[in-house]
Amino acid sequence: MAAVKGVALVTGASRGLGAVIAERLARDGWAVAVNYRSDAEGARRLTERIRAAGAPAEAFAADVTDEAQVSDLVGRVTERLGPVRVLVLNATGPQPSVAFEDLTWDTHLDQLRFFVKSPTLLVQAALPGMKAGGGGRVIQIGSDIVDRLVPGMSAYAAAKAAQLGLTRAWARELGAHGVTVNLVAPGWIPVERHSGASDEELDSYRSDVPLGRMGTPEDVAAAVSYLASDAAGFVTGQTVTVNGGHTLGDI
Known part of the structure; x- marks a missing residue:
């Protein structure tokens, strides 16, 4: 196997x-x-x-919305890999x-913990190592819901929009350290948690995708x-939308 490039930490990566x-x-x-x-x-x-397959990999348990666990996570990854x-x-x-009538502040917080708090904690924890190594890559997994604005999903859409704002702000702020910050915004990519989706739901979504198919995890x-x-x-502060053109009519 060729020399290892470095360490990539992927959160929520067990499936x-x-x-x-x-x-x-x-x-x-x-x-x-x-x-x-x-x-x-x-x-x-x-x-x-x-x-x-011949590559180094280790598993690390941590709740990435918890400040102490995030600090410990990055410390363990650094020590072992x-x-x-x-x-x-x-x-x-x-x-x-x-539904809007049922929204509470806690509904918003449930989403903000994953898409504002967690990214902030993780980037802060990893940044010293990136700076010491001359740079790094921060890649957020967002969502095209920021463009689709599905009814009933306003708390999720708001948090994902905030995640996009963080991406652009951090790209400007961290560029001086050689750190790029970008966001990948998938459309509906069926994975295990979508196993209950009906053929009718899949067909309805697919019919609005210009490329005529559902996206795959490999696309993302x-x-x-x-x-x-x-x-x-030389790419930073950008959004790469991976949805087969599904939102072209909404922009």
Whole structure:
């Protein structure tokens, strides 16, 4: 195997998009830190697959919305694999549909914890290692819901819009340290948690996608791979929307 490029930490990586992103980065030559909160078995299986393919990988349990656990997480990753050079902010929580009349401040906080608090804590924890190493990559996993604005999802949309704002502000602020900050905004990418979706729902969504198909986790991982690469060294503060053109009529 070629020399390892450095360490990539992927949050919420025991399954879904995070797992596929972690495997893609491992194939690209990164040592991968697989973060998970409760799915230890999924994280174990993933790290075993990555190692079997010849790349370094270790699993790290942590609640990435908790300040002390985030600090400990980055410390353990640094100690066992090395300083984080690529940080993929993928972890998410439940995304319930809540009618406007039923919104509470706690409804908003539930989303802001994952998409404002957690990214802030993680970037702050990883930044010293990136600066010491001459730079790094921060890649947020956002959502095209900022453009689609689905009824009942205003708290989620607001938090994702805030995540986009952070991406652009941090890109300007951290550029002097050689750190790029970008956001990948997937559309509906069916993963395990969408197993209950009906054929009718899938067909209805697909019919509005110009490319005529549902996206795959591999589509998202390819965008992350590019933003983590040397080829994207002069790309920062940008949003890469991965949805087959689904929102073209909404912009």
